[in-house]
Amino acid sequence: MGKNKKRKVPVDLDQELELSFTGFTNSGEGVGRVEGFAVFVPYTIPGDRGRVRIKEVKKNFARGELVDLLEEGPGRIEPVCPVYGYCGGCQLQHVDYKRQLELKTQLVKDAITRIGGFPADLVREIKGAAKIWNYRNRGQFPLAHNGSNQIGFFKAGSHQLVPIENCFLQHEKINQLLEVARSYLSRLKGNNLKHLVFKVSPETEKTMAVFVTQNENFPEGEEFALFLREQVPDLASIVQNINPKPYGPVLGRKSRVIWGEESLEDKMNDLEFSVSAESFTQVNPEQTKILYKEALEAAGLTGKETVIDAYCGIGTITLLLARQAKMVYGIEFIPEAIEDARENAEKNRIGNVDFVVGKVEEVLPRMAAKEIRTEVIVVDPPRKGCEPEVLQAMAEMGPERIVYVSCNPATLARDLKLLAGQGYEPKYVQPVDMFPQTHHVETVVLMSKIEKQA
Numbered sequence: 225m226g227k228n229k230k231r232k233v234p235v236d237l238d239q240e241l242e243l244s245f246t247g248f249t250n251s252g253e254g255v256g257r258v259e260g261f262a263v264f265v266p267y268t269i270p271g272d273r274g275r276v277r278i279k280e281v282k283k284n285f286a287r288g289e290l291v292d293l294l295e296e297g298p299g300r301i302e303p304v305c306p307v308y309g310y311c312g313g314c315q316l317q318h319v320d321y322k323r324q325l326e327l328k329t330q331l332v333k334d335a336i337t338r339i340g341g342f343p344a345d346l347v348r349e350i351k352g353a354a355k356i357w358n359y360r361n362r363g364q365f366p367l368a369h370n371g372s373n374q375i376g377f378f379k380a381g382s383h384q385l386v387p388i389e390n391c392f393l394q395h396e397k398i399n400q401l402l403e404v405a406r407s408y409l410s411r412l413k414g415n416n417l418k419h420l421v422f423k424v425s426p427e428t429e430k431t432m433a434v435f436v437t438q439n440e441n442f443p444e445g446e447e448f449a450l451f452l453r454e455q456v457p458d459l460a461s462i463v464q465n466i467n468p469k470p471y472g473p474v475l476g477r478k479s480r481v482i483w484g485e486e487s488l489e490d491k492m493n494d495l496e497f498s499v500s501a502e503s504f505t506q507v508n509p510e511q512t513k514i515l516y517k518e519a520l521e522a523a524g525l526t527g528k529e530t531v532i533d534a535y536c537g538i539g540t541i542t543l544l545l546a547r548q549a550k551m552v553y554g555i556e557f558i559p560e561a562i563e564d565a566r567e568n569a570e571k572n573r574i575g576n577v578d579f580v581v582g583k584v585e586e587v588l589p590r591m592a593a594k595e596i597r598t599e600v601i602v603v604d605p606p607r608k609g610c611e612p613e614v615l616q617a618m619a620e621m622g623p624e625r626i627v628y629v630s631c632n633p634a635t636l637a638r639d640l641k642l643l644a645g646q647g648y649e650p651k652y653v654q655p656v657d658m659f660p661q662t663h664h665v666e667t668v669v670l671m672s673k674i675e676k677q678a
């Protein structure tokens with residue numbers, strides 16, 4: 225086709241057509257093709273054939289909804305949750321777990337080959353989860369105040385509330401807190417309460433409740449807190465978090481303790497951790513142990529190395545690395561998380577760590593400019609991956625190994641390709657399933673510095 229010749233889009237809005245699904249995307253949608261033109265349809269998988277209505281048409285792809293399933297692809301099962309398909313939380317409940325793992329492995333392979341340009345056989349067998357339900361240690365539930373107060377999840381890609389009674393992915397103690405909170409909702413006045421966030425430590429069995437409000441004025445919080453405490457004996461902490469922003473992250477930067485402890489006490493392996501309301505922690509504690517073991521093995525430490533743990537959160541990976549390294553620097557931009565990290569180092573009597581508050585894309589270039597020597601850099605960025613400045617600074621610092629922990633195969637593969645252009649090569653790619661029933665997949669990659677020929 226000539227360069228300037230526009231390709232005709234072969235589907236129309238609201239058109240109904242039959243499609244065979246052959247692919248699966250990074251956002252959990254099946255892919256069918258019309259004359260080679262991709263149509264993405266949620267809740268379909270490769271092997272399905274179905275009748276589809278086109279809902280959105282773009283230059284290079286269209287998106288449709290499944291109207292009628294005509295043939296079932298391998299691994300299809302009945303979803304267990306009554307709001308599956310309405311609430312935006314799960315994308316793969318209609319697929320058995322074996323097939324979920326195959327699809328996720330393929331997602332990683334597709335990204336590594338198509339975006340990264342690396343061979344597929346770098347990708348190792350995925351580490352599946354033993355517990356595929358009730359694994360989440362954190363639940364974030366939005367509220368709606370339309371006449372009556374309701375709690376649930378937002379419908380995928382919207383701010384429309386889908387009320388729920390419980391969630392099959394949440395730990396039992398979080399569902400218990402949700403049930404108790406629901407029974408109180410009719411007593412709440414006004415619409416200041418935007419979200420309820422519940423956290424649990426399965427190890428210590430303690431729980432935390434966070435009332436996320438639009439502004440500070442929430443006098444009812446005291447009475448609501450008293451009610452929760454009476455009904456849920458293992459509740460250890462109740463915090464009000466203020467987030468005036470209508471969109472974006474659920475939690476704001478300002479919190480006050482309404483009752484109990486400032487942080488949630490948690491444990492992993494033989495380490496103890498304090499987790500404050502605002503801090504990030506991995507949501508699947510059992511699989512986190514496997515993920516961190518992989519990251520640690522990839523780091524290949526002997527006790528002599530200086531290591532950087534970028535995007536360190538409350539310092540979980542940092543402290544594990546520190547026990548096998550000479551010195552570890554953690555970098556994280558949430559000050560409360562760094563406070564937790566410092567407290568956690570002290571609590572576990574680990575002295576060979578230093579934590580820096582700041583954006584990795586600003587701190588790492590400064591470290592590179594100071595010619596700080598480091599043998600290993602671990603990065604665990606959010607879904608958007610590393611900023612180009614971070615990749616550039618890593619290449620300048622020239623560690624022997626870069627361990628990349630990622631929750632998004634597409635940005636991972638993009639960043640690996642850039643690192644490969646800077647003298648690094650991927651040794652292996654290890655997917656870990658941290659999020660059964662969803663399309664999300666975590667991956668650990670070991671990148672090694674290519675030795676220059678003399």
Ligand SMILES: C[S@@+](CC[C@H](N)C(=O)[O-])C[C@H]1O[C@@H](n2cnc3c(N)ncnc32)[C@H](O)[C@@H]1O
Nearest residue numbers: 504505506535536537556557583584604605606
């Ligand atoms: C995927 S989490 C990983 C946290 C930690 N490694 C763990 O396993 O719990 C990413 C962390 O990076 C932090 N973060 C996101 N963007 C950042 C940035 N530009 N600079 C520094 N930290 C950032 C987040 O607050 C979060 O704690």
